[in-house]
Amino acid sequence: MSELLTRRNFLKYSALAAGAVLAACTPSAPTGGTEGGGEATAPTAASGGGASAPAAGAKEKILYWDNSSPEGLDGQVKEAMIQNYRDNNPDKELESVYKPTTAGTQMSEALLTSIAAGNPPDAAYFDRFIVAAWAAEGSLTDLTDLCASNGITSDQYFPFAWTEVTGWQDKVWALPFDTDTRAVYFDKAVISEGGFDPENMPTTLEELDAMAEKLFKTEDGRMTRAGFIPWYGQGGCPYLWEWTWGHKFWDKSDPSNIVVNSDICVASMEWRRQYAEKYDIQAYESFSSAFGTEALSPFYVGQLGMWVDGDWRIAGFKKYAPDVDYGIITTPFPAGGRTATMAGGWSVVVPAGAKNVAGGFDFISTFGGPGEFGMNYYCRETAHIPTLKTLAEDPVYTEDPKHKVFMDLLPIADTRPPVPIGQFLWTALGEARDLVIHGTKTAKEALDDVQANAAKEMERFM
C-alpha cells in the first residue's frame, strides 16, 4: 500500500477541517456589532430612527417574514410594497423571507420556534385571529406606546379589527391589515327554477329553510343539487349562525367569560342538525368534502342554490364562471336575531424578542398604513378589503353593487372572540358541529363539552 495518506496526516487534516467547520458555525459576532450593541438601541426613537447613530455605510437591518408564496399574486403585490419601502428608506436594509404557514392551521412553526429561541424576525405577517393567543403567551411586542407616539388610534380602524388586535389586556398587539366578510350567495337560475323570485330573497331563517326545501334534487340515488347546506364553505365558520340568533360569545368587560352553550347556541346547532336529518347527510358531506380545485366547485355549475361565502368569490366567479347569474344577500336570521357576518383577515406584528423593534414597527406601520404603497395598494390589487376606514371609502370597493353588500357589512361585522383560547374555540366548535350533524353527540352535549373544556383551557391565562 502506498503511503499517500498516513493516519497521522489524515488526523491532522480532519482536525483542521473540523476546526474550520466549528469556526463557521459559531455565531458571527459582527451582526449586532455594526449597530453598536443590537438590543441597546431602544425603540424610544419613534419611526424612521435612521438618523440615530449608525456609522457611515452601516444600514439598519430589518427582517420581515411573510407567508405569501412569492409566485402568487399576493406575494408579488407584497414584494412591490416591500421594494417601495426599501426605495424610500435607503438607510435601512429590509430583508423579506417567505415562511409558509402550516396547512390546516394559520400558524408557522418557524415563527413559533424562532420566538421560543429568542431569535425572531423584526416583523411578521400574522393571522389576526390568533393575535390574542400569542399575546397571552408573551410572544408579541406590545405596540401601545409606539402607536400612541405615531398617531395610530382606534378610531381610524373599523371597530371589529381594532377589537381583534387589542382583545388581550386592552393593549395593541398588532396592526390590522386586510379583511373579508361573508354573506349568502344565490344562483338566480336555481332559485327561479324552484319557483321563486330571485329579486325577492328571504330575510328570515324560516323563509330560507322553506326556499331551500324546494331546491333539493336527487337522481339515481345521489343528490344532484342542494338547496342550502348551513355549514357548507364559509357557513362552516363557527360563531356565524349563533350571531344570527343574537348570541354574544364574549364581552370586553369580562374577557375571561366565554359562553358557547347558551340556549340560543343550542337552538342554532339544532337547526343545523335538522338539515342533516331532513336531507341525506352523506350526500351533503360529499358536497362538502368534494376536494379539488376551485374550478370544480358545485356553485359554479348550478348544483347549489344558496351558500355562505366570502367577498373573494366575486373574483372567483369572474374567473371560473363568468356566465352564471348570481346574487348576494346578507344572512337571514331567526326571530329575535340579527343579520351577521364574520370578518377575518390578517395583521402585522413585531414578535417578542425582536432585535430591532423600532425598525420592525416602522416597516409594519408603512406596510399596513394609509400611504400609497400601504394597505390600500394590497387590497386593491388582490381584491381584499382594507381595515382603515378612510381607505375603505375608496369608490373602487363599492363600484360593484355585489361587492358593496360586503362593504356595507363592515360596521356591524364581528370577529372571532379575541381571547387567548381563540384557536381552541375555533377548532372545538367546528368539531362539535361535525359531531352533532353526524349524530355522535346531541347539540346540548357537544356544546356543554366545549364549554367545560374552554373553561379548563382558559385557566392557565388567569
Add this chain to the structure above:
Amino acid sequence: MAVSVAPQKRRRMSKLERSDFTWGVIFASPWIIGFLALTGWPILSSIYYSFTQYSVLSASRWVGFSNYRELFMVDDVFRRSLGNSAYFAVFFVPLAIACAITIAILLNQKIHGQTVYRTIYFLPVLVPDVALSILWLWMLNPQVGLVNTIIWKFFHVQGPGWVADPKWSKPAVILMSLWTIGRSVVIYLAALQDVPQDLYDAGAVDGTNWWQRIRHVTLPMISSVIFFTLITSMIGALQMFTVPYIMSQGDGRPAQSLMFYAMALYRNAFVYFKMGYACAMAWVLFIIVMFFTLLTFRSSGRWVYYAGG
C-alpha cells in the same frame, strides 16, 4: 470483534487495545455527540416536559401527573384518537402482511415479464404520501369518484360514502394504505428466494399440494421476515399521520373518525400550544408501542424459525 474473543477473564487491555479503543471512540464521536445532543437530550427532556405545562413560547411550569390524569380521565379526543389508531392497526397490519405475502408469492412464479410486474407493485411506494392522499380523495369521492362510479355501473347500487362517512372513512384509509405495501412485498420476495428448493422437492415427492407447501414450507421458512414486518408495520400503523391528516384536512373529519393518535398529538403541540400535554401523549404512545413490541417478541419463540440457529 473483541467481544467474540471473550473467554479470558477481565484481562486488562493492552496498550495497543487501549489506543485502538480511544481512537475508536474519537472516530465515532461525531455520531455519539450527535446522538446525545439531537436525540438523547430531546427524548429525556420530553419526559420532563410531560410533567409540565409548557407552551413553548413561555416558560414551563411543573404540574406533576396532571397531564396524564387529564388524558385518561377527561380527554375524549384522546380516547377517540387512540381508538382510531388501534382500529387502523388491528385491521391494517394483518391485512397488509397477508396481501404482501400473497403478492410476493405470485410475483415469485417463473412467468414472463416477472420484473415488470414487480416494478408495477413497487411503483406506488414512490408516490409521496400527500399526492397519494389527494389522489385517493378524488377516487373515493362519493359523488363523482372513480370507485363509486364503477360500483354504480356494474352493480347499480350506491357505493359507500367513504371519507365522507364516519363508518367508512377508516376502511377507506386502510384500503388506500394497502396500495403502498410494495416495500414489504420486496422484502418477502427476497425471503422467498432464500427458501431452499430441496424442501419443496421433498414435499413434492411426499405428494403435497400447493397449499400444504405454502403452509408447511414457505411460511415457516419466512417467519423471521414476517416477524420483522409485523413489528415495523405495527409501529408504523400506530404512528399513522400524513394520510389521514391530508384526507381530513387536519381536523379528523367526519365526526373525528379520522382523528388518529399522532394527529391529536400534533394538534395539542402546535395548534393549542400544549407541548407538555403532547409530550405526555407521546410517552403514552411509546409505552403502548413498547408493550405490544415486547408481547410480539415474547411470542416469537413459538412461531418464528431462524434457519441460521
